[in-house]
Amino acid sequence: MAAGAPPAAHGEEEDKGGLRTALAGLTTRGRSFLAAGVAAAICAYVLGQSDLLRVGLLLAVLPLVCAVVLYRTRYRVAGSRRLSPARVPAGSEARVHLRMENVSRLPTGLLMLQDRVPYVLGPRPRFVLDRVEAGGRREVSYRVRSDLRGRYPLGPLQLRLTDPFGMCELSRSFSTFDTLTVIPRVEALPSVRLTGEAKGYGDGRHRSLALAGEDDVIPRGYRHGDDLRRVHWRSTARYGELMVRREEQPQRxxxxxxxxxxxxxxxxxxxxxxxxxxxxxxxxxxxxxxxxxxxxxxxxxxxxxxxxxxxxxxxxxxxxxxxxxxxxxxxxxxxxxxxxxxxxxxxxxxxxxxxxxxxxxxxxxxxxxxxxxxxxxxxxxxxxxxxxxxxxxxxxxxxxxxxxxxxxxxxxxxxxxxxxxxxxxxxxxxxxxxxxxxxxxxxxxxxxxxxxxx
CATH class of the missing domain: 3.40.50.410 (von Willebrand factor, type A domain)
Known part of the structure; x- marks a missing residue:
């Protein structure tokens, strides 16, 4: 699975919507800077203080620039998830391996990963990945455990992007899911000889002749290693090749x-x-x-x-x-x-x-x-x-x-x-x-x- 950060625009409306999303992703710090900058600019205009106006513009422009730069950053991240194992008994742990790869030509900024898991499997795992170089990859893992059997979806994996100043955050989600199957606990039972069980040929098997009588035997072709005493001469003469009697077949x-x-x-x-x-x-x-x-x-x-x-x-x-x-x-x-x-x-x-x-x-x-x-x-x-x-x-x-x-x-x-x-x-x-x-x-x-x- 792969996710863009952010995806390439497909038309003007989507580009405007994406930029609006980027502005909506301003963090508390970014909104605080923007509010402080606007307030400083208004005060500077009222009081006639040009120096205060420059400070206000700087405070207001910084989060906006960070949002635009983060939105315009063009790199792609591919991710995969692997369960080990995918089927686990109730009460046992499974490990989920996440692999992130930067498939673009630009290094990434700070990445925050969050995988969605059902509440019964534990808290949602979160990871912070530092700068990933072009073509680089990172691998992280977490454990899940459930005392209740069932089938639990894992995903989608969410990727959160942030600028170096922490002014803006953007979230992207992968589209794929994986399923963890929690099966019932299995106890090892002692071997027993049950009433009605076939005897004389291992556990749970008995022998059965194909058909009774010499003339009713259904022969088959001779195979290397067959006992020559099992050659059926009448069928051999009829078909012109060595034929042997079918041996006893074990039946379950x-x-x-x-x-x-x-x-x-x-x-x-x-x-x-x-x-x-x-x-x-x-x-x-x-x-x-x-x-x-x-x-x-x-x-x-x-x-x-x-x-x-x-x-x-x-x-x-x-x-x-x-x-x-x-x-x-x-x-x-x-x-x-x-x-x-x-x-x-x-x-x-x-x-x-x-x-x-x-x-x-x-x-x-x-x-x-x-x-x-x-x-x-x-x-x-x-x-x-x-x-x-x-x-x-x-x-x-x-x-x-x-x-x-x-x-x-x-x-x-x-x-x-x-x-x-x-x-x-x-x-x-x-x-x-x-x-x-x-x-x-x-x-x-x-x-x-x-x-x-x-």
């Missing part, structure tokens, strides 16, 4: 992470609210499953899925895990409460096929929505539900046993379900879920630590 196990975003299910706001805990926990599970080789998608109560590749919405083999994780993190950075009243849209999408592992984060569930959530378990290989206890998070007075009754309804349908009170870390409830799944007894108390998963 699936995992759907469901996030309940209903406005009525969560109360409160801020970094410590129940909804923010659920969003951060969803991000942690998504990253954890992608690292383990699962084909993952993010699903909300509205039925929207991310990344949404293909008809099933999963991140397939053609999409790298890093790209899928980045897309889902960007979605979670700006996700907000929905106006939906129920989970029926998510249920309609889930019942359409085999979803593999299902991990859900629910807010407050009434009896009707608890029944809908219970039915989601029917076609899933395994289902784990974390229900944020509304009586604890919102200090509401629910009838005794209501929250436990909702959990029991989910458990009867095959869910591994447990309540999440405030102040408990995701790693703790992650381990508690495994303990609840593997043990015949009741789940441990919230906040306790159980052994790691196998």
């Amino acid at each position: 196990a699936r995992c759907t992470v469901l996030l309940d975003t209903r406005d009525r299910a969560f109360k409160g706001a801020g970094p410590d609210s129940a909804f923010e805990w659920a969003v951060a926990a969803t991000a942690s599970v998504l990253v954890h499953m992608l690292e383990r080789g699962f084909s993952v998608r993010l699903l909300t109560d509205t039925g929207n899925s991310v990344p949404g590749e293909g008809s099933d919405g999963f991140a397939g083999a053609s999409q790298e895990s890093a790209d899928a994780a980045g897309l889902m993190m960007d979605t979670l950075a700006v996700i907000d409460h929905s106006d939906g009243a129920g989970l029926s849209h998510a249920y309609d999408l889930l019942r359409g096929g085999n979803e593999g592992l299902l991990v859900a984060f629910f807010g407050d569930l009434d009896e009707e929505q608890a029944q809908v959530a219970a039915k989601m378990r029917q076609r899933s290989g395994a289902a784990v539900a974390f229900v944020l206890d509304s009586s604890a998070w919102t200090q509401s007075l629910l009838p005794p046993g209501t929250a436990e009754a909702r959990l029991q309804l989910l458990r009867d349908a095959g869910w591994t379900a447990l309540a999440v009170p405030p102040g408990v870390g995701l790693v703790d409830v992650w381990r508690q879920a495994d303990h609840l799944r593997t043990s015949a007894g009741p789940a441990p108390a919230a906040g306790t630590t159980t052994g790691g998963w196998a």
Whole structure:
């Protein structure tokens, strides 16, 4: 991006407007000099003092000359902004690098830079750059930090010019913006062997033969390094070139992470609210499953899925895990409460096929929505539900046993379900879920630590 200081005039009207802007940019010092000069000139005329008139003219002309010289100064300044990194977890710092370059043939005067940033990222940074020689450059940087996830615009960068006497200041703005994405915090989760996970071929993968039977094998052309024992002689004779049987193909196990975003299910706001805990926990599970080789998608109560590749919405083999994780993190950075009243849209999408592992984060569930959530378990290989206890998070007075009754309804349908009170870390409830799944007894108390998963 580049800004002129001031820009070249395009016609007489723009030149007059620019000169008027320059006069309007007189500082307090410049206005004081101008007022003192006019007053001295009037007094000199009334009293007939020629020496006082010369002083008055000098005081009045000096700020006007500075404004005209500053306006007529023809040099151009190019600026750029670089974020490091452009995507940062909540509570972490990012550094913004500004680079200014004088692309004209004249040296600049004193430059003052100010970058516009949202209030949540901190105060607006200001810098003073001394004289920049022709073709010279200056680099400055500042830090930004936010405890709230979201997408925050940075810019435009404002450039303030001043004369050596400080009589006049002119402001110019660059036209480009940059965006800082603050994603939810991600916790490292312990590796576990989940119920319904494919076994015998790594984490989250299983083997599948293309077709069964000798005559049904779909061969492919021989490649250097293929085992000669896999040569399919019948196809070789038919096509006139070496053909081999297609080897077993590793297929990714699936995992759907469901996030309940209903406005009525969560109360409160801020970094410590129940909804923010659920969003951060969803991000942690998504990253954890992608690292383990699962084909993952993010699903909300509205039925929207991310990344949404293909008809099933999963991140397939053609999409790298890093790209899928980045897309889902960007979605979670700006996700907000929905106006939906129920989970029926998510249920309609889930019942359409085999979803593999299902991990859900629910807010407050009434009896009707608890029944809908219970039915989601029917076609899933395994289902784990974390229900944020509304009586604890919102200090509401629910009838005794209501929250436990909702959990029991989910458990009867095959869910591994447990309540999440405030102040408990995701790693703790992650381990508690495994303990609840593997043990015949009741789940441990919230906040306790159980052994790691196998």
